[in-house]
Amino acid sequence: MAHALTRRRLLAAGAGTAAAAVVGGLTARELSRPRTGPDPAVPDTPAGDERLIRIAPGARGREVDFWTAVPEGYGDGRGLPVCLVLHGASATARDFPRFGFARFLTDAVRRGAPPFVLAGASGGRLSWRRSGDDDPQRMVREEVPTWCARRGFDTSRLAVWGWSMGGFGALLLAETYPGWLRAVAAFSPAVRPDDAVFAGAARLRGTPVGLWCGRQDNFLKDVRALARALPEPPARAAWADGRHNFAYWGTVIPDAFTLLGAALTPPRTA
Template identity: 40%
Template sequence: MLSRRTLLAGSALALLAGCSPSEPPPGPPAVPPPTRPSVLRDPVTVQRMPSVARGTDVDLVLITPAGVPAAGLPVCLALHGRGAQARTFLSLGVPDLLTAAVRAGTPPFAIAAVDGANYWVDVGSGDDPQRMLTEELPTWLTGRDLLPASAVFGISMGGFGALRFARAHPDLKAVATASAALFVDWPDARSRKVFSGEDNWRAEEPLLHTADLRPGTLGVWCGESDPFLGADRKLVKAVSPAVARFSPGGHKDEYWRGILPDVLEFVGERLR
């Protein structure tokens, strides 16, 4: 008999590869936001939402397990990496993986992804993704009969953003990062040409504020060939998270598809 882990890993291998720039964006076409509370009817919906905090319209991608009523589900935020977008979680196969995880016994939950930038923090440009997550997204979720977010997961730049979000929301039940883009010093961070200055970086950098993180809710994944491996090991040493898994792989889609079943199980069990 196949084990639960084998079934989930098999689902990951069957997923579509990432889309090339010439291909249409993954998922259904975006639809206008509802004018009144509306229960989700499809496992995947994409809506264009005006974000005052970011000063632009963003995609709101909502993913629920197939065959599970969406109303009242707990929510995990999904924060994408630099150069990606909310729809990236569709090309990574999250809808199928979430359904597979729930069918294998993980408690059901919804995933909400939105477009972000600037390592998901305010860098003084008038674009504040953290404010969007804190002030605007909860209303977008409750307007669709979902619960406010009680977990967050981030890939690369999104891992930086997830840890920053966790610092401001200590009541989160689960915080997960994959290949978190963290910076051990200012010259490294400055090379990214994102932060407005050293003070801005120091205020936001998760490695400088590890005391604000709760070990029991944190899970850290990183590939052993990832350029951020050293920084992520430093995070693990400082926080001693509930889960810390370093395995073969680099900073690429193939690695993230492979560890997503573990991440979804980690989140779902804590949202129980």
């Protein structure tokens, strides 16, 4: 199954011990350290329909926060496609309103990005992979789209966006289910050359990938290596001054939302 949106069009649109254990691309010590940093500079635009509820996914065996945001002016978002949001290790879905994601979304649409919905649930600190009976990746694959469909969102058109640990999880999700997602946007993904994302990179063929990372981020070398390891050139690969925090990530959200909106808009063709 092919994507109607080519990479060229997307490029135009986007202008041994517990202490040493590695989870995804992060060591246990790194995962335990607060990493979010300063909140992003949020656009002076209104949020649309933004909701945060508690819900009990079977895949996680516990209640989690589930958040959605619709751009202002689009009512309850019925009929809009969905970008799944995968948070980093130092955040949960409950932080999304504070980060201003709903306002970033409205701003992107007002600047010309095709409208879409953001939807994300708390996935713990497992790098969006299964641990025993706790399977946040299955929650995102099977349950979050069902919750979105109940709201009337168009779950036949899905993309994914994540940062840090969530960037790792977003890329891994696209590799695990090739062709399911229209695009992947990853900010400073916590990847390393010997991890599962690098091992499965060939499965990203046909899925537009956007990568962003700050030049002062410790992951920069590995993220750039991933860009070179992809089976096709990334739809977007941008390296600007910035560290591993939202002070930097907030500056590239507009670019990512433009890319995601363009990927979600055209109909998929056989």
